[in-house]
Amino acid sequence: METFHEEVHMARAERSTVFVFGSINADTCYRVPSLPLPGQTVLASSADASPGGKGANQAIASSCAGAPTFMIGAVGDDAEAAVMIRALNDRGVGVDGIVARRDALTGRALVLVDDEAENSIVVLPGANALLDDSVAVAELATIGAGDVLVLQNEVSAAANRAAADIARRAGAVVVWNAAPAPVAPQDLVHDIDLLVVNENELAQLAALLGVEQPRSDGADDTARLLSKTVDAIRHNGDRAVDAVCTLGADGAVYVSAEGSGRVRAPRVDAVDTTAAGDTLVGYLAAHLRLPLGERLELAGAAGALAVTRDGASSSIPALRDVERMLAATPERTSA
Known part of the structure; x- marks a missing residue:
């Protein structure tokens, strides 16, 4: 049986490898007619358990997009740990970079999804909080030029x-x-090449960097704020930074060294938006050699397809399904 590092070398012989450093959660999702208000009780129509966590979801998305992908994370010493590792492995993700923490719970997430496909999520970090720099040093020893590292904030x-x-x-x-x-x-995190945020995350990040916020919230204003935020990140570092801000059903805007633009999302009937953003991130990481606008068009279509399915990681589509969806779209989605 190959070691983790031998497995990485074999993957790299064919193409760039994606390493995802982040969270692994056991998700429980409840379907509800509406998200509860403070003090309100709502009755769920169904419940479903599945692997989740932003890190695990993004690793599965990268693998589904066709890239050799390895998950680096932490689980507890409970029954959920084996379930999560097996689920990742079943979706083609390398799992030898996952460490077990004694006397810790595997991360948990409670997901509520309403009839409008909106969600509300509560996360118990568990072993994710014990993922430290020693794991990064050990498990990223074989990362090399042309490979990709994906990070999130869980x-x-x-x-x-x-x-x-x-x-x-x-x-x-x-x-x-x-x-x-x-x-x-x-x-x-300043040592980055690509930033991916939604509108709320962009506003919070801009505020932390001292970037002035626009008074309106249209796509053009979001694009300008994204550009200013990228400039602030570049000022604090010494490398070029590209950036994407997702706009939900309205697609995404991007800024890169090659220019900026907007990609519109394919129109779909949304069922569950839980893993849409993670799907987009994984697809962006997996197709590094494409120009950012083209990559975002593919990733946006993958995210749109994901929201037509129930569940978190279980909703993430294979590349062939995304390509089929784009081929069936009469007009291109770039704007």
């Missing part, structure tokens, strides 16, 4: 920064999905 910011530093020194590309939104300056 593990400690210190661990994220350590992972980004290792990847940067190795010549890898660092993708930071700043979600959940950072709340303090020490939550920021």
Whole structure:
């Protein structure tokens, strides 16, 4: 049986490898007619358990998009740990970079999804909070030039920064999905190549960087705010940074060294939006060699297809399904 590092070398012989450093959760999803208000009780129509966590979802999305993908994360010493590892492995994700923490619970997430496909999520970090720089040092030893590191904010910011530093020194590309939104300056990761946020996360990040907020919230204003925020990140670092801000059903805007633009999302009937953003991030990481606008068109279509299905990681589509969807779209989605 190959070691984790031998497995990485074999994957790299064919194409760039995606390493996802982040959270692994056991999700329980309840379908409800509406999200409860404070003090309100609502009755669920169904419940479903599945693997989740932003890290695990993004790793599965990257694998579904066709990239050799390895998950680096932490689980507890409970029954859910084996279930999560098996679920990742079944979706083609390398799992030897996952460490077990004694006397800890595997991360948990309670997801409520209403009839409008909106969601509300409560997360218990569990073992995710124990993912530290020592794991980054050990499990990212083989990351190299042309590979991709994906980060999110469901593990400690210190661990994220350590992972980004290792990847940067190795010549890898660092993708930071700043979600959940950072709340303090020490939550920021500056050594990045691609920033991915939604509108709320962008506003919070801009505020932390001292970027003036626009008075309106149209797509053009969001694009300008994204550009200013990227400039602030570049000012604090020494490398070019591309960025994407998702707009939900309205698609996404992007800023890159090659220019900026907007990609419209395919029109679909949404059922559950839980893993849409994670799907987009995984697809962006998996197709690094495409120009950002083209990559975002593919990733946006993958996210749109995901929202037509129930569940978190279970909703993430295979590349062939996304390509079929784009082929059936009469007009291109770029604007």
